[in-house]
Amino acid sequence: MQMRVYSLAVSYALIVCAAGLAFGVAGCRSLPPSKPESQWTEQEARGAAIYRVKCAKCHYPTSTHPLNGPGLQALTKIKAMPSGAPPTDERLTQVIVQGRQMMPGTSLTDDQMQDLLAYLRTL
Ligand code: HEC
Known part of the structure; x- marks a missing residue:
């Protein structure tokens, strides 16, 4: 019985991930975390400032939910x-x-x- 519950959970996770991919967002919840702001290099902080001016009105940096464009969480860590x-x-x-x-x-x-680009790699 326990095996069965486990395999159901696994297939559910696979379906959630597959559905997320099909909708064009990284649907798997276990995306690697973004680098915290306190650890940014100077270059990454400069990139973040550019992002806020040029990109933030359309893209959430720390979520995959769409705003005007897709959320960019883990952008450079996804396939x-x-x-x-x-x-x-x-x-x-x-x-x-x-x-x-x-x-x-x-x-x-x-x-x-x-x-x-350095900032986008922290996402
Ligand atoms: C006016 C809104 C807007 C702004 C400003 C904007 N984007 Fe986008 N972005 C979009 C939309 C809409 C899409 C989806 C495009 C499509 O249909 O493929 C997108 C897609 C993307 C993608 C995914 C590309 C792909 O191949 O799937 C990336 C990465 C991206 N934007 C990064 C950025 C960055 C970085 C900036 C700032 C320099 C930026 N965007 C500014 C609206 C915007």
């Missing part, structure tokens, strides 16, 4: 972003500069882009 593309620096830079569908492009200097 695929909502579009299915891997969260590499190249791909992130492209999305940020060019935008994507309803997301407008953002122009940043190279330094600002490096700071922002």
Whole structure:
């Protein structure tokens, strides 16, 4: 009996994760935690400031719930972003500069882009 309850729990967890993926959000609850603000490097803190100005109105940084765009929690630790593309620096830079569908492009200097990418890796 106990085995059965266990395997039910496992299949439930798998279904929840699969459903989350199907809806384009990282549905598994056990996402790795974000790096706490108290441990940010100077570069990560600069990136966070850019994020607040340029991205926060559309993306929650510490949740996968959508605002105007998908929540970005654990963005660089997941295998695929909502579009299915891997969260590499190249791909992130492209999305940020060019935008994507309803997301407008953002122009940043190279330094600002490096700071922002460093911050995104803390999520
Ligand atoms: C005006 C709202 C808006 C702003 C501002 C915005 N985004 Fe987005 N973002 C969106 C929307 C909408 C999507 C979903 C696009 C789609 O349909 O694939 C998105 C998608 C994304 C994705 C997922 C891309 C993928 O391949 O799935 C990332 C990463 C992202 N945004 C990062 C950022 C960052 C970083 C910034 C700040 C520089 C930013 N966004 C600013 C609305 C916005």
